[in-house]
Amino acid sequence: MLEVRNLKASVDGNPILRGIDLTVKEGEVHAIMGPNGSGKSTFAQVLAGHAAYEVEESSSVTFLGEDLLDMPAEERARLGLFLAFQYPVEIPGITNSYFLKAAVNEIRVSRGLEELDAMDFADQLKEKMELINVDPRFAERFVNHGFSGGEKKRNEILQLAVMEPRLAILDETDSGLDIDALRVVSEGVNKLRSENRAFILVTHYQRLLDYIVPDFVHVLYKGRIVRSGGKELALELEEKGYDWLRETEDALV
Amino acid sequence: MSEIPQSKVRDAYLALTAARPNGNTPAWVQALHAEGESLLRETELPHTRMEEWRQTNINAINERTFAPLTDAPDHGVDADSVAALRFVNGVCSESVFVNGFHVPGLGSRKDLPAKVAVTGLCNAQLGDHAETVKAHLNHHLGARNAYTALNTAFLQDGAFVHVPRNTVVETPIHLLFLATPALEDCSAAIRNLIVLEEGAQATIILSFAGNAGAAAYLSNVVDEISLGANASLTLCKLVREGAQGNHLATTEVHQHRDSRFHAHTFSMEGAVIRNQLCVNLAGEGAECKLNGLYLNDGNRLIDNALQLTHTVPRCSSRIAYKGILDGKSKSVFTGKVNVLRDAQKTDSNQISNNLMLSDTAAIDAKPQLEIYADDVKCTHGATVGSSPPEIIFYFRSRGIDEATARGMLTYGFAGEIVDEMNIDAVHAPLSAYIYDKYSPKI
Ligand SMILES: Nc1ncnc2c1ncn2[C@@H]1O[C@H](COP(=O)(O)OP(=O)(O)O)[C@@H](O)[C@H]1O
Ligand SMILES: [Mg+2]
Numbered sequence: 001m002l003e004v005r006n007l008k009a010s011v012d013g014n015p016i017l018r019g020i021d022l023t024v025k026e027g028e029v030h031a032i033m034g035p036n037g038s039g040k041s042t043f044a045q046v047l048a049g050h051a052a053y054e055v056e057e058s059s060s061v062t063f064l065g066e067d068l069l070d071m072p073a074e075e076r077a078r079l080g081l082f083l084a085f086q087y088p089v090e091i092p093g094i095t096n097s098y099f100l101k102a103a104v105n106e107i108r109v110s111r112g113l114e115e116l117d118a119m120d121f122a123d124q125l126k127e128k129m130e131l132i133n134v135d136p137r138f139a140e141r142f143v144n145h146g147f148s149g150g151e152k153k154r155n156e157i158l159q160l161a162v163m164e165p166r167l168a169i170l171d172e173t174d175s176g177l178d179i180d181a182l183r184v185v186s187e188g189v190n191k192l193r194s195e196n197r198a199f200i201l202v203t204h205y206q207r208l209l210d211y212i213v214p215d216f217v218h219v220l221y222k223g224r225i226v227r228s229g230g231k232e233l234a235l236e237l238e239e240k241g242y243d244w245l246r247e248t249e250d251a252l253v
Numbered sequence: 254m255s256e257i258p259q260s261k262v263r264d265a266y267l268a269l270t271a272a273r274p275n276g277n278t279p280a281w282v283q284a285l286h287a288e289g290e291s292l293l294r295e296t297e298l299p300h301t302r303m304e305e306w307r308q309t310n311i312n313a314i315n316e317r318t319f320a321p322l323t324d325a326p327d328h329g330v331d332a333d334s335v336a337a338l339r340f341v342n343g344v345c346s347e348s349v350f351v352n353g354f355h356v357p358g359l360g361s362r363k364d365l366p367a368k369v370a371v372t373g374l375c376n377a378q379l380g381d382h383a384e385t386v387k388a389h390l391n392h393h394l395g396a397r398n399a400y401t402a403l404n405t406a407f408l409q410d411g412a413f414v415h416v417p418r419n420t421v422v423e424t425p426i427h428l429l430f431l432a433t434p435a436l437e438d439c440s441a442a443i444r445n446l447i448v449l450e451e452g453a454q455a456t457i458i459l460s461f462a463g464n465a466g467a468a469a470y471l472s473n474v475v476d477e478i479s480l481g482a483n484a485s486l487t488l489c490k491l492v493r494e495g496a497q498g499n500h501l502a503t504t505e506v507h508q509h510r511d512s513r514f515h516a517h518t519f520s521m522e523g524a525v526i527r528n529q530l531c532v533n534l535a536g537e538g539a540e541c542k543l544n545g546l547y548l549n550d551g552n553r554l555i556d557n558a559l560q561l562t563h564t565v566p567r568c569s570s571r572i573a574y575k576g577i578l579d580g581k582s583k584s585v586f587t588g589k590v591n592v593l594r595d596a597q598k599t600d601s602n603q604i605s606n607n608l609m610l611s612d613t614a615a616i617d618a619k620p621q622l623e624i625y626a627d628d629v630k631c632t633h634g635a636t637v638g639s640s641p642p643e644i645i646f647y648f649r650s651r652g653i654d655e656a657t658a659r660g661m662l663t664y665g666f667a668g669e670i671v672d673e674m675n676i677d678a679v680h681a682p683l684s685a686y687i688y689d690k691y692s693p694k695i
Binding site for chain 2: 048049050051072073074076078082083085088089091092093094098099100103106107110142159
């Protein structure tokens with residue numbers, strides 16, 4: 001469903017992604033690991049359509065058969081791409097339910113479906129909140145406003161559940177969570193796994209992968225995927241640490 | 254340089270006082286007229302070299318004479334035209350004023366306790382309420398500016414509301430001021446007097462609406478409000494003048510001990526809008542909360558000039574104003590708080606937040622604290638900004654395009670002020686109005 005070919009991106013002329021290749025098929029869970037500053041968030045944001053990054057002409061990304069790179073961010077979302085942000089923004093004045101209803105209806109309209117009215121949407125939201133175990137009061141709180149770090153991450157998963165994307169990219173959704181919060185978030189994600197939905201889990205810590213078991217693990221380093229393997233690669237990385245990468249990779253340059 | 258034509262304009266206003274009908278005007282009201290006249294004679298029309306008007310250029314109003322209407326000409330307003338301009342939607346007692354003059358046939362009393370008066374000021378000067386009017390009228394208005402003096406010089410009609418001791422009025426009182434085409438090139442001197450006696454309680458909606466006429470007019474408004482001990486007033490003001498309509502208003506509030514005053518001022522439409530709101534916290538334990546929202550765009554000018562005086566100890570004041578600024582509009586917000594020497598234990602805070610929707614809109618927002626007491630708590634803050642790109646990207650990543658996102662953010666920004674006002678009859682239409690105004694047009 002997602003094919004990334006030779007993805008190169010830079011900010012203000014400084015290259016950050018230096019040629020990424022990745023293929024994700026329906027139902028698969030891919031983990032992307034790597035030390036701080038290796039370009040994990042940049043990769044996630046470029047896929048989501050953030051305008052701050054200049055993507056090279058020679059790069060190509062197709063998603064569900066469509067050319068993603070020429071598509072505005074909102075159209076990518078309507079097509080079924082979802083990004084759970086590493087640092088979700090706070091939006092005072094706008095309640096979660098108002099925000100999510102607008103989002104869901106934008107997606108429905110783009111697919112030729114009728115908009116949900118307030119009642120139907122409220123039912124759907126309630127069901128999703130139960131599914132992933134969040135406080136019903138989330139609905140009427142302003143989006144992420146005054147939320148703790150853990151609440152923000154949970155709210156991202158709630159949005160994921162409501163928007164029902166085909167591909168969900170989770171950018172360090174596990175970072176900064178204590179073990180209980182991590183469990184809640186992982187259970188949420190596991191419930192949302194399905195045959196036609198794929199996940200890219202961006203993470204700094206191997207710990208997440210004890211809860212959400214990936215099909216593939218990739219290691220991103222200095223803007224390139226330098227290793228790919230099964231879930232055992234995460235364990236190897238955990239054992240040897242990112243310094244091992246630095247030594248082996250930097251020796252090649 | 255502009256003094257010469259402006260003093261001519263002032264002389265023209267003074268000359269027009271001769272046309273004021275004095276038929277059955279009581280002598281004490283005639284004395285007020287004379288007071289207004291002599292004050293006007295001594296007072297320059299406001300200009301930008303006056304401290305208080307530095308940012309508020311109303312030359313467009315000063316350069317011409319808006320002859321005050323002195324009687325209620327055949328106005329052709331009927332129930333349908335009132336309905337078209339009503340805006341407020343819910344059960345209210347309603348009094349309708351056309352070009353400043355009370356039209357009894359168009360109003361209706363709803364659930365008003367018998368002793369509560371809601372009527373025209375002109376009528377009240379003569380009837381049972383003459384003593385109350387005499388005791389309050391022009392007693393609360395300070396020497397504010399040439400236009401308030403002009404208002405006094407031409408004082409005739411407006412609203413009179415009197416709520417007797419310990420009387421609670423549950424149903425909102427809606428005072429609807431309509432500007433019709435007969436007001437074009439002219440002004441209405443609207444004088445409102447609101448008196449709540451000790452322990453009285455009421456909710457009053459002051460609503461100004463104009464037909465979008467082609468020619469300019471001026472609503473020249475003075476409100477005098479007296480709140481007795483432990484009285485409680487919620488005042489909601491809606492300014493929706495015609496596109497060429499100008500609105501210069503001074504609201505003067507005198508608060509006795511333990512009284513509560515909550516004001517919600519919504520500046521929506523009109524070429525020039527100036528809401529001067531002066532509150533004197535004159536009795537211990539009095540509390541006021543002044544909220545406002547101004548929706549500015551085009552080439553319009555909106556000025557909210559607050560002037561709060563803490564005269565005695567242990568009073569509290571809260572000011573929260575927000576502006577949404579678009580086009581080439583100019584907005585001014587001044588939160589002047591004067592804490593006099595005796596006003597120990599004053600608790601005052603103010604905040605003004607402004608959302609810029611265009612690069613060409615201008616705002617001058619400033620607190621102005623003058624504190625002469627030493628044991629006080631006074632805070633203030635002001636922000637001006639637009640929605641950060643990271644927030645817009647967050648919306649887009651959820652399938653919501655930028656224009657829709659900005660509309661939602663603007664609506665959410667206004668919501669904080671709108672939601673603090675708990676008058677149902679205004680809340681729903683106002684929310685809908687703001688939603689429509691800022692939703693992207695397809
Ligand atoms: N918008 C940006 N502007 C400038 N530099 C950026 C921007 N985004 C990322 N970078 C830089 O790119 C590198 C990779 O960052 P990032 O993708 O956030 O890494 P990771 O998520 O793996 O920690 C860092 O050096 C970072 O400073
Ligand atoms: Mg990151």
